[in-house]
Amino acid sequence: MAAADEPQPPDYGRLAAVGPYFALDTGPGGTPPEGFRPLPELYATGPDAPLAARLRVVARRLGTAEPRVAASILHLGLAARFWSVGLGSAVLLGTVPTLEHAWARIPDQGPLDLWTPPEPANLSSVPLADQLHAAVLVGRLEPLAAAVRAAAPLSPRLLLGNAASALAGTLRVLDAHAPGRARALVAELLDRPPLAGAGTLRIGPRGTAFRRNSCCLYYRLGPGAGLCGDCCFTEPPTRAERTD
Template identity: 80%
Template sequence: MNPAPEQPRPDYARLAAVGPYFALDTDPTGPPPPGFRPLPELYGTGPDAPLAARIRVVAQRLGTAELRVAASILHLGLAARFWSVGIGAAVLLGTVPTLEHAWVRIPDQGPIDLWTPPEPVRLASGDLVDQLHDAVLIGQLEPLAAAVRAAVPLSARLLRGNAASALVGTLRVLEPHAPGPARELVAQLLDRPPLKGSGTLLAGPRGAAFRRTSCCLYYRIGPGAGLCGDCCFTRPPARRQRNH
């Protein structure tokens, strides 16, 4: 009996063409570039942990003294980064990277850099929605939320809303490349726990739209910040309120 032909490894380099949030570097010949650290270290806790330090940097750049506002905005961006890699690979390559052995580098500006050695070719243990749920929601966003909450007190509901908002934001970027498959995957993810109930996916004149049931606190940056397009509020609440 002839052995089954070896399956080609996914060409993750294709993801970068969609945008910087989708990029996933891989190199089969050597270690990660200088400045990278194992991804699990990103989820460390304590005052000197990478996320705690980054929250303080984000607060300074936003000009806010409220660390919880900076923590929420940082979490939203990181969630978008992981969703972009996962959904992008699922739609464009038919696979989902687990990032089990990934490394990360935090640049001064822009999304975090992700590097991973080539993953072994493996048989899928479930459909793409199941793989995304396990690799992104369970594998990355759960420890990310725990690390953020260890640094700054934020409600779990707010962070679930951020994860859902970042997911739909990823869809809006990806829709021109694969509108049908991308929207179907996102709709299924929003319809299962833990994202179920975090908002409503809508069809807007410019593509996917979303109305979340929580607020990311962006309006608290300052009087002129306004509301995000998917906010649960129709006008900024009074600044004395602490809405999660």
């Protein structure tokens, strides 16, 4: 039996209550459910890698013949998934999971399934913003960006814009749960490299707003696609105006 003063595993069930993007499953015995693979396999490259296979599915469902459009939208969703777990845990539980021993499963629909073996809460004295930078930006989003760029020709600037946009989107969800703490962490992360300059966060009495300095290419899905709420454009660009 664990001693009473030993750190206990965080209650990740509180994250799932926020929404599916925040969920982080765990369980006794250190054995993930069937169908899960070690998370690093997500970053593998090549035509048979899980990410490449998922990219083809996303392109087909979106009805686009441009792999980079599907790759950008896939990257944006995965970035939101990792930010939701990291920022949600930081804000609601006071700890940041590293996901170093996590496993993942790509479902047919919905966000990436994540599972981690039980481990004590991280009681490090390192500031939460630094922990988020190391665990999410460096630990998850850097290898993810490399894998996505191996599958489709996307610029680093666009992917940093996606990462910043996903972080701001996570904040909008958490704003109803712990606005002060969430806003401070996100503002600090957006103000330091590599996200500094990726967009502008505005915080006011009515909530938060973010406008990125790059485009995720969503408008290229077709004339009726429109623009995302935080797009750098005010209207879909013409062919002559495109900078992507």
